[in-house]
Amino acid sequence: MPTKANPPSKEPHRKEGVTLDIRYSPFPKVLFCNRFHIEKIGDHVFLAFGLLSASSETLDAYGLVVTGADLEMQRANWLDYLGKLGMPTAPHHRFAGWNPSANQLRGVETANFFRFGRVGPVAEFRFFVFPITRMMDFKDLTPEKQEIETVPLALIRCDLDLQIHFLMTLLGPDALEHS
Helix, strand or coil: CCCCCCCCCEEEEEECCEEEEEECCCCCEEEECCEEEEEEECCEEEEEEEEECCCCCEEEEEEEEEEHHHHHHHHHHHHHHHHHHCCCCCCHHHCCCCCCCHHHCCCEEECCEEEEEEECCEEEEEEEECCHHHHHHHHHCCHHHCEEECEEEEEEEEEHHHHHHHHHHHHCCCHHHHC
16 A cells, blocks of 8 residues: 555656556456457447456456547557567467456446556556646646646556557557557
């Protein structure tokens, strides 16, 4: 638990000229997933991650909506990351083809900042949110004081192949060619 003696870990990140104070704990949702679902809803995208049993029962699920603008703003970073990963070894159908029902999700959140990473064959998604209207408050502040604290939403672990397929699906069929 973060205390004054043990503050939450942070990582500064720049977005549109503002420093984001990325907090890594606590994540209210931590999930291992073996399936994903991506669905375009107007200009936005619904993302879902699920853990399915061998009998295809959904054991846990998490869903969020991301604006098209936030996806585009981070697209170049994700293409760069994807290019370093290379091609997946497992087939796409092993991870996709699942569509959670509303009763399998405990609500749907929204995120506007995302981090991806991996250690060996284990990959990770980290989703955060920050108030976009907070950026308007910065017009009268000096640049060194323009920092927005993010709120961690979910930490999702998966096999590296799932993360690669997820990013290829999200970014489009020619994602690896442009990375």
